Amino acid sequence: MQQTWDVIIVGGGSAGLSAALMLGRSRRRVLVLDEGRPRNRFAGHMHGVLGRDHSSPLALLDDGRAELGRYDGVTLRSGVAVGAEAADDVAPDAHAPASGFTLDLADGERLLARRLLVASGLTDVLxxxxxxxxxxxxxxxxxxxxxxxxxxxxxxxxxxxxxxxxxxxxxxxxxxxxxxxxxxxxxxxxxxxxxxxxxxxxxxxxxxxxxxxxxxxxxxxxxxxxxxxxxxxxxxxGPEPEPNDPVLRSLTVDRAAHPMGGEFAVVDAMGRTSVPGVWAAGNVTDPRSSVPYAMAAGSMAGAAINADLVEEEVRAALAAPSGREV
Ligand SMILES: Cc1cc2nc3c(=O)[nH]c(=O)nc-3n(C[C@H](O)[C@H](O)[C@H](O)COP(=O)(O)OP(=O)(O)OC[C@H]3O[C@@H](n4cnc5c(N)ncnc54)[C@H](O)[C@@H]3O)c2cc1C
CATH class of the missing domain: 3.50.50.60 (FAD/NAD(P)-binding domain)
Incomplete structure (x- = not known):
């Protein structure tokens, strides 16, 4: 039977990896799917990032991926997500029955997850x-x-x-x-x-x-x-900021025009979008997001998603016949 991930994170930049860290530390089964083209890949040095000022932005991500290796629930893989759909009963084998999402990849593969976090950044159209x-x-x-x-x-x-x-x-x-x-x-x-x-x-x-x-x-x-x-x-x-958001668009999350240009997904302080079960963090939600901001937003979203899953598991436990573990 196909594995159902607790969370699939689309994008493995500062936001996505920070979310994976929180979720991995919560023993969640997390897949980080990453195309591997972080926005600042052109820059030799990154600045304004406390503790990492004037260091390589790619080295930060290398270190982040290495740190995630400590958490056996986290899987990193390359790939490109092209769209997603809400689905019922995606987790028949999981510890809590759940609705969730199917995620379609560019190579035709279809993955299942209880929750989605989109952290796919933006493209600078020069x-x-x-x-x-x-x-x-x-x-x-x-x-x-x-x-x-x-x-x-x-x-x-x-x-x-x-x-x-x-x-x-x-x-x-x-x-x-x-x-x-x-x-x-x-x-x-x-x-x-x-x-x-x-x-x-x-x-x-x-x-x-x-x-x-x-x-x-x-x-x-x-x-x-x-x-x-x-x-x-x-x-x-001043490039035009274009969010890398085909997954969010396919789920029809609410978007709004940003004063710096482009239309960006609307999220709350924890990264929750208008579609239940779908979160977004980092540059895909805000063109002003710097690396520290993306890390903070990803970290908050990771914690919020874990809390949301816990609530679902409490509901499932309460609904289960007395004495039966779920
Ligand atoms: C030239 C330049 C220099 C910069 N310098 C600094 C600096 O010095 N300090 C600073 O704080 N900020 C800097 N920034 C901003 C910084 O790049 C962003 O704040 C940061 O990258 C945002 O992190 P993120 O995780 O949201 O997105 P990203 O780092 O862009 O990561 C998104 C990831 O998602 C992947 N992805 C996209 N679409 C998909 C898909 N459909 N499926 C799977 N994966 C996908 C991308 O390939 C990428 O790997 C700079 C930006 C530029 C352009």
């Missing part, structure tokens, strides 16, 4: 500027708190594809007095322009043609449409 993708995580970044300090006192270009990057530029002005906003498609309101100029931030209105690198591939600057080259040491950009 502005269509030649050369930008090659610099992503090396010379071009999204988050001043993650990578701003390394650009302190240096030449900083903010590639403004929307007015939201005005805020990014003002944050970077805290770190360098050599910040220029390249208004690449952004209509900057007069008030925002005045605020930039008032703090000594340059504004370049000519269109950007490409991001340019030296022979070793290191960021050199920005080429404008008219051929002018502007040297820069770091670029901050």
């Amino acid at each position: 502005p269509d500027v030649p050369g930008l993708a090659e610099q992503w995580g090396r010379g071009a970044f999204v988050c001043p708190y993650c990578d701003g300090w390394e650009a302190r006192d240096r030449g900083v270009a903010v590639l403004a594809t929307s007015a939201a990057q005005v805020h990014q530029a003002q944050l970077m002005r805290q770190l360098s007095d050599r910040v220029t906003v390249f208004a690449h498609g952004a209509q900057l309101p007069e008030e925002a322009r005045a605020g930039l100029l008032a703090r000594g931030i340059g504004i370049e209105d000519r269109a950007v043609a490409a991001v340019i690198a030296d022979e070793a591939g290191a960021l050199r600057g920005i080429r404008l449409d008219d051929g002018t080259e502007v040297a820069t040491d770091a670029i901050f950009a």
Whole structure:
């Protein structure tokens, strides 16, 4: 008979592995299904993560996976989930009868679980500027708190594809007095322009043609449409955040537009979605989620799912004929 997992976690990044840790420590049978493409895989170093500042983001996940090896209920495997459905009686062989979910994988396999946690992150859809993708995580970044300090006192270009990057530029002005906003498609309101100029931030209105690198591939600057080259040491950009949420969509969880762009699943403080039995945590729920936030959200969701399963098991025990163990 096919195994029914107590919990399947879709995504093995900071959020998913943190949830698995809580569930593994609660002796739950947990499957972490991971495609292996964490959002920050482009970055050599991660910052703002207490105890791990300026360390490799991939090493953090390696360490997390190794730690989970202590808990025999936790299984890690690679794979891609494409959709899920609510199902009755998914756990006829489990210690508590339960409704739950089927989870479909890209290779056609179908798995069963009593609860689902979706921690599949998001995809940064970069502005269509030649050369930008090659610099992503090396010379071009999204988050001043993650990578701003390394650009302190240096030449900083903010590639403004929307007015939201005005805020990014003002944050970077805290770190360098050599910040220029390249208004690449952004209509900057007069008030925002005045605020930039008032703090000594340059504004370049000519269109950007490409991001340019030296022979070793290191960021050199920005080429404008008219051929002018502007040297820069770091670029901050505003990609469109697109949640990796086919599983949540297939379950029709409630979503809402996020001020930073995109539509994201709505969750409560514990990561509970609008669909009973389905949780979500990390960047798939919020584009602002940093690694510490994703870890906290995953950890909370893991504990909440365990508590939910315990409640179900109490109900099952109460419903069982007197004296019979379930
Ligand atoms: C360039 C860059 C630098 C960054 N630097 C920092 C930093 O210095 N400090 C910091 O705190 N934050 C940083 N961040 C943000 C950080 O990447 C995120 O906060 C963090 O990765 C969110 O964790 P998560 O677990 O929600 O998602 P992720 O880490 O993205 O993990 C999601 C996992 O789910 C997998 N997945 C997706 N879809 C499926 C599916 N259908 N089936 C199975 N698996 C799936 C993915 O492949 C991935 O392995 C940076 C981001 C970028 C882009």
